[in-house]
Amino acid sequence: MRVAIAEFFHETCTFCPDPTTIELLEPHVRRGQAILDHLTGGYMHGYKQALDEVQAELVPLLEAGGAPGPYTSWLDTACFDKYTDEIVAGLREAGEVDGVLLSLHGAMAVQGVPKPEAEIVRRVRQAVGDKPIIVTLDLHANEDAELTDVADAVFVIKTYPHLDTEQTGYAAARCLIDTIQGRFQPRQALRKPGIISASIYQATDYPPVRTLLERCREWEKQDKVRWVAVAPGFAYADVPDVGLSVIAVTNGDQALADKIAQDVSDLAWSLRESFCQPLPNPQEAVAEALALIRQGQRPVVLADGADRTGDSTHMLQELLNQGVKNFAIPGIADPVVAKQLEATAQVGDKVKVSVGGWASEFSGAPVEISGVIEFMGRPKYTLVGPMGKGRQVQDGLVIRLNLGYNNHVVISERMRGANDSAGFTAVGIDVDSLDVVVLKDRVHHRAFWDTVAKADIKVDAPGIGVADLSTLHYDNVPDDIYPIGRKWHKEEVR
Numbered sequence: 001m002r003v004a005i006a007e008f009f010h011e012t013c014t015f016c017p018d019p020t021t022i023e024l025l026e027p028h029v030r031r032g033q034a035i036l037d038h039l040t041g042g043y044m045h046g047y048k049q050a051l052d053e054v055q056a057e058l059v060p061l062l063e064a065g066g067a068p069g070p071y072t073s074w075l076d077t078a079c080f081d082k083y084t085d086e087i088v089a090g091l092r093e094a095g096e097v098d099g100v101l102l103s104l105h106g107a108m109a110v111q112g113v114p115k116p117e118a119e120i121v122r123r124v125r126q127a128v129g130d131k132p133i134i135v136t137l138d139l140h141a142n143e144d145a146e147l148t149d150v151a152d153a154v155f156v157i158k159t160y161p162h163l164d165t166e167q168t169g170y171a172a173a174r175c176l177i178d179t180i181q182g183r184f185q186p187r188q189a190l191r192k193p194g195i196i197s198a199s200i201y202q203a204t205d206y207p208p209v210r211t212l213l214e215r216c217r218e219w220e221k222q223d224k225v226r227w228v229a230v231a232p233g234f235a236y237a238d239v240p241d242v243g244l245s246v247i248a249v250t251n252g253d254q255a256l257a258d259k260i261a262q263d264v265s266d267l268a269w270s271l272r273e274s275f276c277q278p279l280p281n282p283q284e285a286v287a288e289a290l291a292l293i294r295q296g297q298r299p300v301v302l303a304d305g306a307d308r309t310g311d312s313t314h315m316l317q318e319l320l321n322q323g324v325k326n327f328a329i330p331g332i333a334d335p336v337v338a339k340q341l342e343a344t345a346q347v348g349d350k351v352k353v354s355v356g357g358w359a360s361e362f363s364g365a366p367v368e369i370s371g372v373i374e375f376m377g378r379p380k381y382t383l384v385g386p387m388g389k390g391r392q393v394q395d396g397l398v399i400r401l402n403l404g405y406n407n408h409v410v411i412s413e414r415m416r417g418a419n420d421s422a423g424f425t426a427v428g429i430d431v432d433s434l435d436v437v438v439l440k441d442r443v444h445h446r447a448f449w450d451t452v453a454k455a456d457i458k459v460d461a462p463g464i465g466v467a468d469l470s471t472l473h474y475d476n477v478p479d480d481i482y483p484i485g486r487k488w489h490k491e492e493v494r
């Protein structure tokens with residue numbers, strides 16, 4: 001058995017400023033054997049495990065898009081064509097294969113290509129004819145039936161924080177093997193109830209998504225049912241197929257797949273209001289955190305999910321306004337200030353700088369802070385939490401200022417997250433000493449921080465990744481998508 005595998009993966013934030021180009025992606029692309037040599041978890045590692053079990057020959061074609069991270073905007077068409085056509089050319093050169101596994105994110109947005117993942121599969125289909133093509137997707141995928149019409153089966157991950165990418169890759173590859181060997185006849189259905197939601201509402205351990213996934217698990221108990229999943233979608237892409245989708249994969253039973261997908265989709269529609277519950281603004285969130293700390297509930301995480309550029313100052317300003325002590329912000333992106341400090345100051349110096357608030361209209365104003373430089377450098381550290389455990393992170397230039405009162409702000413050359421404690425200890429912050437941890441993240445951090453923090457307060461700060469989607473301007477989404485489509489506009493309802 002010969003199976004070709006490829007990954008072309010991008011979560012495109014179309015509200016972010018910088019286009020995604022070949023120049024940006026190419027340094028991180030792998031081809032051929034190098035892909036297999038560097039696999040450390042993830043979808044393709046799952047493919048390989050399943051294929052190795054049956055001694056299948058792997059034909060690794062391409063791994064593109066994993067870096068430079070999810071915060072770049074529209075791919076230009078040259079970039080999309082280059083990597084898609086490279087997969088197709090690789091297939092033609094490889095000769096006969098028995099099937100293809102494609103790791104696609106599902107929220108790629110491309111100038112001039114309205115449904116990129118469906119287009120990738122269409123081009124692959126031209127190369128392999130009726131050989132089975134099975135696709136895996138992130139649950140932030142924005143897809144519609146154009147994809148399920150052209151792929152034999154589509155497997156969406158079931159966890160956010162995303163802890164099951166390898167497991168899902170394995171399941172998809174098992175399904176492909178069974179299909180090639182004639183034991184499985186993929187029949188699938190996709191339904192879209194017409195709901196768009198901010199990522200911060202999509203954690204799979206909490207309602208409403210948990211409720212939907214529990215219904216999926218019930219359906220999966222049936223013999224013919226292989227995979228039922230919900231992709232809540234990615235709201236920060238202004239694309240026509242944006243929003244929640246349900247995909248059910250069965251063995252040979254189209255009617256059953258249709259019934260399941262419709263059932264879960266109807267359930268999602270009935271829960272639509274819980275995908276957009278109002279959240280506290282920065283002022284309210286900081287007050288809420290202080291009230292918890294007074295009751296001995298510490299540390300508290302303030303999750304500013306809106307900041308997708310890393311330079312937002314809304315939380316910093318509010319923490320200073322309310323006189324909070326023992327707080328840490330592990331990254332305010334400001335390359336100009338970081339480099340200026342590197343050139344003019346050293347550890348132990350007391351400095352005054354104006355940081356952040358430069359990348360977008362949503363970032364807030366720069367904030368003046370003064371403090372002692374307690375760390376300056378480009379640390380390398382190993383992740384310790386469930387998300388990416390064991391993975392090495394190489395920071396750009398980071399400088400930690402101690403502002404007094406055990407308050408710490410890390411000025412970073414680029415956006416810097418901290419989904420576990422390693423990003424804090426790498427710059428000398430004692431996590432145990434903190435009352436407030438500010439994270440520029442929505443859900444991934446909870447895999448670690450829910451085990452440490454007494455509370456996780458989701459904040460509705462201004463930003464490109466905002467919780468209140470009505471503050472973003474969309475041109476391409478359907479008129480009836482809840483809650484932001486024109487049909488639901490308050491002016492029109494009134």
Ligand SMILES: [Zn+2]
Pocket residue numbers: 138139140162
């Ligand atoms: Zn995702």
